[in-house]
Amino acid sequence: MNMNEFRSKQPLSEDDFATIRRNVMTAIAARNQRRFFPMAMRFALAAAVVIAIGVTFIAKRPAPKAIETVKQPVVIEKVPIAIATVAPPPATVTRVVAHHPRHRRATHPRAEYASTTQQNIRVEFRTSDPDVRIIWIASQTPSTTTGGKS
Amino acid sequence: MTAEALLTDQIEATPRTSATSPALLAVIRAARDGDERAFEEIMFASERRVSLLAWRILGDAEEVKEATQETFLRVFRHLRRFDEQLDFFGWLFRIAVNVCRDIEKGRRRRWIFAPFDQAMSVASSHRSADDTIAANDDAALLTRAIDALPAKERLAVILREVEELTTEEAATILGISPATVRVQVSKARAKLRVWIEARRGGAR
Numbered sequence: 383m384n385m386n387e388f389r390s391k392q393p394l395s396e397d398d399f400a401t402i403r404r405n406v407m408t409a410i411a412a413r414n415q416r417r418f419f420p421m422a423m424r425f426a427l428a429a430a431v432v433i434a435i436g437v438t439f440i441a442k443r444p445a446p447k448a449i450e451t452v453k454q455p456v457v458i459e460k461v462p463i464a465i466a467t468v469a470p471p472p473a474t475v476t477r478v479v480a481h482h483p484r485h486r487r488a489t490h491p492r493a494e495y496a497s498t499t500q501q502n503i504r505v506e507f508r509t510s511d512p513d514v515r516i517i518w519i520a521s522q523t524p525s526t527t528t529g530g531k532s
Numbered sequence: 533m534t535a536e537a538l539l540t541d542q543i544e545a546t547p548r549t550s551a552t553s554p555a556l557l558a559v560i561r562a563a564r565d566g567d568e569r570a571f572e573e574i575m576f577a578s579e580r581r582v583s584l585l586a587w588r589i590l591g592d593a594e595e596v597k598e599a600t601q602e603t604f605l606r607v608f609r610h611l612r613r614f615d616e617q618l619d620f621f622g623w624l625f626r627i628a629v630n631v632c633r634d635i636e637k638g639r640r641r642r643w644i645f646a647p648f649d650q651a652m653s654v655a656s657s658h659r660s661a662d663d664t665i666a667a668n669d670d671a672a673l674l675t676r677a678i679d680a681l682p683a684k685e686r687l688a689v690i691l692r693e694v695e696e697l698t699t700e701e702a703a704t705i706l707g708i709s710p711a712t713v714r715v716q717v718s719k720a721r722a723k724l725r726v727w728i729e730a731r732r733g734g735a736r
Contacts, residue, residue, distance in 0.1 A: 385693040
């Protein structure tokens with residue numbers, strides 16, 4: 383049995399071949415047209431589309447509400463004038479306690495004594511702005527020796 | 533002598549040279565540079581061989597048209613990659629075999645996903661007209677026997693025995709080693725012998 387006999391007859395006619403050639407050449411022509419479309423033009427087109435979309439998006443977006451601008455205080459770098467004054471001792475010492483009253487620690491008697499005896503120094507810095515003052519209060523402990531047995 | 537005639541001569545006279553002839557190379561280069569006329573000449577010169585190979589593999593005229601068209605589109609697409617040291621027709625056949633394989637895969641998918649009655653009609657449509665010939669006719673028997681082979685063995689037999697390519701050429705086209713081609717052809721021959729003898733014996 384001769385193997386060459388296996389489907390030895392051409393299945394396609396001349397018309398079929400002509401159709402195939404025409405289809406292939408049409409596809410190739412379309413492909414070449416696409417290929418020769420300049421790359422830069424493609425990029426330009428893509429960029430134009432992106433810009434158009436962006437502009438449309440921005441135009442459709444609701445206008446943002448006006449935000450009230452708060453005027454920031456001007457900080458003046460001038461050296462403040464320091465006036466050191468000796469403040470009179472306060473009559474009572476009040477403490478602002480943020481804790482719950484139940485958790486408030488009892489004031490130590492020695493501390494109370496110290497508060498009545500210590501002398502506070504009040505240093506006031508005046509800035510060029512009359513409304514702004516920097517006040518520094520420091521306590522000056524008495525220089526008495528404690529715990530000495532005499 | 534036109535390039536077309538030159539190509540036809542090359543195919544008919546020395547169809548299986550190891551390298552492409554200078555005349556054919558000139559036409560290929562022209563086609564590669566975008567000369568559509570040159571590509572049409574290549575098609576004109578090789579379409580019959582491609583379609584006959586597709587016919588032997590697929591056995592359906594409509595699929596052969598599809599395969600031939602797709603083969604030349606792929607050839608055009610990959611023409612820049614063609615190595616001029618190699619035989620152009622070996623390269624072309626490799627593309628054609630790959631296209632036929634893809635079409636066969638698509639056919640199998642159609643069988644799987646189509647309803648039963650449609651699948652049967654698809655399965656029967658790809659059979660050749662030779663099948664309608666009487667069963668004891670040698671050519672019809674051979675056709676049915678080759679169609680019954682597994683895909684790999686069928687391709688090896690078609691390239692090696694029917695197309696009469698060398699083992700090395702068949703191996704290059706199929707992308708396997710020459711030893712594997714020999715094994716597949718040997719297995720296929722044995723199966724064909726058994727199949728045909730069984731049919732002949734049954735007919736008597």
